[in-house]
Amino acid sequence: MTLHVDIVSAEKEIHSGTATVVYAPAEMGEVGIYPRHAPMVARLKPGEVRVATGHDDEELLFFVSGGLLEVQPHAVTVLADTAIRAHDLDEASALEAQKQAEQAMHDNASEIDFAKAKAEMAQAAAQLQAIRKLRKRRR
């Protein structure tokens, strides 16, 4: 009996195939999933996911930097994070993005000037139209 294993990250599919058993680093200790396991969702910590394919003791190794594990009786899905995620790390990158925005904004009033924006749009639209007309005439 086999399991279907999908290892995916937000950026791409890392692995897809069948396995007899899958080991994953769940947050409270490593878990081994055999076929017909009860449905489960677990958080993963950074570590290795090992997939035994059942061909000649072949074992595939994947490093995950955290993520989630979803188990169905005949399917295992690893939703892997591509980078180490920790609360303070996320916080730091959030602050960074904010700081950049503040820097970009610092000389700006925070009242949206719709009239100005509309005028700008109209100008750009007119330019596009003019280009299109020119092109048509050329044909």
Added chain:
Amino acid sequence: MAGAKEIRTKIRSIRNTQKITKAMEMVAASKMRKAQDRMNEARPYAEKIRNVVSHLAHAHPEYKHPFTLEREAKRVGYIVVSTDRGLCGGLNINLFRTALNDMSRWSEKNVEMDFAVFGGKALGFFKRVGANIVSKASNLGDRPEVTELIGAVKIMLDAYDEGKIDRLFLLHNEFVNTMTQSPRALQLLPLPHSGEEELKRHWDYLYEPDAKEVLDILLDRYIESLVYQGVVENIACEMAARMVAMKAASDNAGNIIDELQLAYNKARQAAITQEISEIVSGAAAV
């Protein structure tokens, strides 16, 4: 002969421009294909998460995550995805026009807005119109990574958690096909209800550590993956739009060269004719 020489330099300079636009067209074409691949690769992750989330929502109707609760809109957040570079036709302009329409609708209702911008063009535009930008990320390049987007997204998610904003939208270009890209506003928060019915038979996951924490992390990842998809799709759009724009530019350059070539030939012919008639009349005078 002076006229002919001028025309010749003009032709040469236009030919150089045409070479550049042609090269840009080809580069954009190959980048577009890669961006499309990445777009498709990002899909399975979001789908898997959506399945788990919708299952969780059905299995635990009593636990309501703040992300699923509808609140009255007093302040809304926008995540706007644009390109870093220009020369891609009306792609960004069309997107900003959609944004402006949305924005003026909200401001009629006295709803204020916060913006998280991706890409230099959006930053420039929203800065100029005086919008309140709370986070930015630019120079993402052709293959952005989720880690580069987390910060900007997290600011919005935190603001939603704290009740600073009551809606969150994602604005980006949708890749319809190579010739067509259309701006799209997608509501991220609160999560729109999926039209799925109740489960056929009741079963539930085992949760580790517990359902609430798993749901928290799942929803964060889900939103992030949607934004990531938006960014990647926007890159595919950028490349497609640039390809089309550069193709048009190359074609136009070709037309101008044809016209100038004609003018050049005429000028040359005229010069030769004049010379001959001068010689002939000179010989007749002898």
